[in-house]
Amino acid sequence: MNTPMQNVRVDGATRLFGIVGHPVAQVKTPQLLNARFDASRLNAVCVPFDAPVEHFEAIVQGLKSLANLDGLVITVPHKISARALVDRLSPAAQRVGAINAMRREADGTWLGDMFDGTGLLQGLAPLGFQLAGQRVKQIGAGGAGAAVAHALAQAGAASLAVSDPRQAALSELVERLRHFYPDCKVDIDHNPADVTDTDLLINCSPVGMGTGDGMPVAFGAFPAALQVVDIIMTPAETPLLKHARRFGCNASNGLPMIHGQLEAFARFFRVDPAEPALSTFSDVR
């Protein structure tokens, strides 16, 4: 997937959007959203805001006070804590308990929404991944992990086994999933290294992002039919993905998740408000 051309011109009247994360050097949203603004001839720019955890709240409160900032994308590790900094939550954000986008409403209040899950589904479908009816093993129950699990359950996964060393976050997520998706069998995964009886393995933990990182779990051989997704984007091929491809598995990094939610971001941020017909996913790849 190539990053589309962006042709940004900034002047005093440019409207601001940002992606808030820590770190941010690896994010792809500015390139994608700026190309989208450019295509729509909108005088707007999306920039990265690198917000250390201890300053996150003060940074976002300051950004919200800017008269020319209209919206923020929220990424790791702030998706859960950002929930408290908006005035209202979309139904998806309420279910997931985290947000990955917030925008200023006409009345000055802020609305939070969550597009990671739908982005993942829209991004993976064209790559040949099966989700409905599948037995899923998921590593990581943080903000992005919660969104992914909800999306998988909503997409009709048969079962979902989730592991995370943070027991409180894990229990909360499992309870929420059971509440909202009674048709999906949701369990805490006490043996994450075992991929027998698993159709899809998905890593939503940050392990694999750091240089020198190994796999999030010490896996053995994979069956070739196992589908493997790592939502990390940088490096493009994590140790987990390399391992999966060695066994012939269909494997993808996190970039399709971002591409898959670009049009959702564009709608949410009111790019082309006059055009209800939205371009399709294939336009942005």
Place this chain on the structure above:
Amino acid sequence: MNTPMQNVRVDGATRLFGIVGHPVAQVKTPQLLNARFDASRLNAVCVPFDAPVEHFEAIVQGLKSLANLDGLVITVPHKISARALVDRLSPAAQRVGAINAMRREADGTWLGDMFDGTGLLQGLAPLGFQLAGQRVKQIGAGGAGAAVAHALAQAGAASLAVSDPRQAALSELVERLRHFYPDCKVDIDHNPADVTDTDLLINCSPVGMGTGDGMPVAFGAFPAALQVVDIIMTPAETPLLKHARRFGCNASNGLPMIHGQLEAFARFFRVDPAEPALSTFSDVR
């Protein structure tokens, strides 16, 4: 003066700079600085931050906490209040009592500096304005006005008569000027409409920026030898400048002041740190 081409590409690793003001739609710094970054092949972008007065401190404290923001340009009406938000002041900023730029130092502290005055001098010289030995009448004693008055006194103005409805700011500025430039005759101007015995008239008040604004003072006829500067940039021709040109005066808006300090900003923000030889003013016009 045309705005130079800017060719901005933003990704997650882009370093941030900003100009903080209220309003900001009229500012030219993003275009100029981004063209400068582009010419130096620096992955950096300058964006406008529209900061209402009541939120200014919270906004700047938030921006200072961003790990990828390296510097801010400060403009009207925040130049004086920004002084309290840095850890150290340059000698120029100490004299003027205001800052128009701040940067993060290697140790994490913030340094404030003031380039308006030198920018004005460097910008006006090529346009045929005389400053040394001149009798100057100045309207406005705010942050930009203070910087301009210091620069004019430093450039050898024979006298400086300053008016401002804000008596406290006016008195403080006049006292500071008398202290630092004993060779310049500095007075409070009690009759701003009278331009007899005046060689240079300079407006540093915001009057003329708003639609429907008239001149800052109800002036009569101007002698053709009177030099007139209005530091406002938008509109490009204020009622004062229109009036001056009707009488054949050499007249300039505030754009040369911004162009004139571009290289100072570039040095301060460490663009081309390896290149001590700086390009000249004519490069950026």
